[in-house]
Amino acid sequence: MRISRKRLLALQHINYNLFGDSALPAVMPASVPTLADPAEPKPLLPPLTDLYEMFNRFNTMHFGGGLPPVKIRYSTRMLIAGTYSPHRHLITIGRRYHEIFPAETPDTLLHEMIHIIHPRHDDSFRNLAGRLGVSIKANEHPSLRAPHKYLYFCPACGREYPRRKRLRMASCGICSARGKFDPMFKLILKREGL
Numbered sequence: 476m477r478i479s480r481k482r483l484l485a486l487q488h489i490n491y492n493l494f495g496d497s498a499l500p501a502v503m504p505a506s507v508p509t510l511a512d513p514a515e516p517k518p519l520l521p522p523l524t525d526l527y528e529m530f531n532r533f534n535t536m537h538f539g540g541g542l543p544p545v546k547i548r549y550s551t552r553m554l555i556a557g558t559y560s561p562h563r564h565l566i567t568i569g570r571r572y573h574e575i576f577p578a579e580t581p582d583t584l585l586h587e588m589i590h591i592i593h594p595r596h597d598d599s600f601r602n603l604a605g606r607l608g609v610s611i612k613a614n615e616h617p618s619l620r621a622p623h624k625y626l627y628f629c630p631a632c633g634r635e636y637p638r639r640k641r642l643r644m645a646s647c648g649i650c651s652a653r654g655k656f657d658p659m660f661k662l663i664l665k666r667e668g669l
Contacts, residue, residue, distance in 0.1 A: 520573055521580055523547060530566075533585050537607055542591050547584075554621060556613035557583040559590040575616050585609050627662035636662055 521529070526547045534542045545564045553569035556579065560567070566587045573580050586609050593600035596611060604611055623637035629647035636645075642662060650660040 520549070520570065520577060523549070526568070526580075526584060529581055529584055530588065533581075533588055537585070538588070538592075542588060545591070554619045557587045559587040559594075561591070561594060572613065572616075572619060575618065576614055579610075579614070582610055583613070586611075624668060625664060626666040628665045629660055630663055631660050635665065 530545070530547060534540055543564065545559075545566050547566045547568065549570045550567045551570045553567065554571060555569050556572045556576075557566065557568045559565070566584065568580065568583060568587075573583070585607060586604065589600060589603055589607070589609065593603065601611060621639055623639055625638045625641055627636040627638060627642060627645070628634065629636075629650055631650045632647060634647060634649060636642075636647075644656055645662045646657045646660040647662060648654060651657040
């Protein structure tokens, strides 16, 4: 991957304060982000070479070098912080999320590295994430929400369920016993194409 001279010069002035050294300035202030202005330039994210270096450093520091090598890539389509695909040995970092929260990139990478060992957000995942100081849930932002396409409702209680995908066999979570599908409380499509 070739990096332009202009981008290299811009990267020289950025400090990716990965380990919280208070003597070094942070990349972005810790304020609550606002909606991005389209005329405003997007923040520079670490190039893939830096992400691979971070992966190797975190692997050595926190996992004793025991994690297998993985591919790392950015995705412009994802609205989430990141994901790990075990069958492809691939960590995908959401570019749109990290353009809003650029300081979260190391945290997301380490979160996805924990998924190599613990695929689900179960107790063992949460324990290891807590020991490493990794967040379990990503930040929310209005521009990271996809619009809902379908609106379903419960015939018993009337509660509405907006969804992005069509539901096949789903029942009301409040009316159904123990969270299992109950045909008596099957959700009914109210509107499509919201």
